[in-house]
Amino acid sequence: xxxxxxxxxxxxxxxxxxxxxxxxxxxxxxxxxxxxxxxxxxxxxxxxxxxxxxxxxxxxxxxxxxxxxxxxxxxxxxxxxxxxxxxxxxxxxxxxxxxxxxxxxxxxxxxxxxxxxxxxxxxxxxxxxxxxxxxxxxxxxxxxxxxxxxxxxxxxxxxxxxxxxxxxxxxxxxxxxxxxxxxxx
Amino acid sequence: xxxxxxxxxxxxxxxxxxxxxxxxxxxxxxxxxxxxxxxxxxxxxxxxxxxxxxxxxxxxxxxxxxxxxxxxxxxxxxxxxxxxxxxxxxxxxxxxxxxxxxxxxxxxxxxxxxxxxxxxxxxxxxxxxxxxxxxxxxxxxxxxxxxxxxxxxxxxxxxx
Numbered sequence: 001x002x003x004x005x006x007x008x009x010x011x012x013x014x015x016x017x018x019x020x021x022x023x024x025x026x027x028x029x030x031x032x033x034x035x036x037x038x039x040x041x042x043x044x045x046x047x048x049x050x051x052x053x054x055x056x057x058x059x060x061x062x063x064x065x066x067x068x069x070x071x072x073x074x075x076x077x078x079x080x081x082x083x084x085x086x087x088x089x090x091x092x093x094x095x096x097x098x099x100x101x102x103x104x105x106x107x108x109x110x111x112x113x114x115x116x117x118x119x120x121x122x123x124x125x126x127x128x129x130x131x132x133x134x135x136x137x138x139x140x141x142x143x144x145x146x147x148x149x150x151x152x153x154x155x156x157x158x159x160x161x162x163x164x165x166x167x168x169x170x171x172x173x174x175x176x177x178x179x180x181x182x183x184x185x
Numbered sequence: 186x187x188x189x190x191x192x193x194x195x196x197x198x199x200x201x202x203x204x205x206x207x208x209x210x211x212x213x214x215x216x217x218x219x220x221x222x223x224x225x226x227x228x229x230x231x232x233x234x235x236x237x238x239x240x241x242x243x244x245x246x247x248x249x250x251x252x253x254x255x256x257x258x259x260x261x262x263x264x265x266x267x268x269x270x271x272x273x274x275x276x277x278x279x280x281x282x283x284x285x286x287x288x289x290x291x292x293x294x295x296x297x298x299x300x301x302x303x304x305x306x307x308x309x310x311x312x313x314x315x316x317x318x319x320x321x322x323x324x325x326x327x328x329x330x331x332x333x334x335x336x337x338x339x340x341x342x343x344x345x
Contacts, residue, residue: 028330031271031273032273033273033274048275050274051294051319051320053332054328055330064327064328066325066328066332068320070252071320071335071337075219076216076217076219077217077219078217083256085255090254091254092249092253095248095320096320100327
């Protein structure tokens with residue numbers, strides 16, 4: 001009886017301690033930039049988003065980004081309206097896109113030492129309510145205790161049921177777009 | 186004969202004029218300038234806590250109410266206490282309006298035109314900003330934290 005009490009106290013203490021340290025190692029982004037870039041012979045289209053929130057768990061190598069889709073700002077208002085519309089990204093129904101990734105080769109990053117580390121990230125990307133697996137390279141830069149992350153994702157729109165079947169957008173928007181990710185923690 | 190010519194001339198002018206107008210409209214549509222949020226009528230005025238709690242209570246209903254299908258979402262005036270002042274990668278000022286007891290706040294991003302208006306703002310100030318809503322507040326399980334209501338194209342309405 002006494003033994004179980006002590007054991008449970010130790011267990012509770014251990015769990016609370018580990019969960020505390022786990023939360024202490026989770027960094028929240030201070031600045032982010034997501035850039036959407038599409039290139040076709042007809043035209044280049046770019047949109048920028050500065051309102052994404054991300055976390056980086058340096059002990060588990062977990063990377064999460066929550067992207068508010070209506071924050072993508074285009075040069076032309078009509079493009080922005082197309083992007084948001086039901087036919088394309090349906091941002092009213094799916095206001096956020098999400099990237100959940102894990103650094104596969106976490107052991108080669110030393111978060112305590114200045115340097116630039118190239119890592120493999122694998123995970124899931126959810127856009128327009130559709131989830132697909134992603135595997136991309138990312139660069140983690142450690143500079144005097146500050147951590148930054150850079151990556152580039154190639155997103156095939158059809159995989160996310162974003163289909164530009166007819167009209168001008170089908171000719172002017174690339175089938176695969178480049179999404180550049182930049183985050184400071 | 187002369188009247189026939191006259192009719193033909195008028196018809197050509199009308200058709201020509203119509204084509205010109207049509208081309209003009211299409212050209213305008215394709216090159217429509219970005220939405221001028223500050224010169225758009227305010228749809229709703231709230232305290233930061235009110236909109237945060239509305240979203241935390243029922244995000245779906247709130248999204249239906251505030252978000253627009255084409256991204257031209259509601260223009261809001263939000264009053265609250267400045268909890269944090271920062272700057273994003275685009276050198277735009279960001280003010281977080283959040284009261285100490287709330288789980289989330291309202292993150293308001295300014296523009297290159299309105300950035301300078303924040304120069305006198307201090308943490309703890311009670312201010313009112315106007316801007317367009319981009320997304321609501323919610324608890325995100327993957328992030329393990331609450332996300333703020335996002336407002337962009339902000340300007341300061343009053344700073345007491």
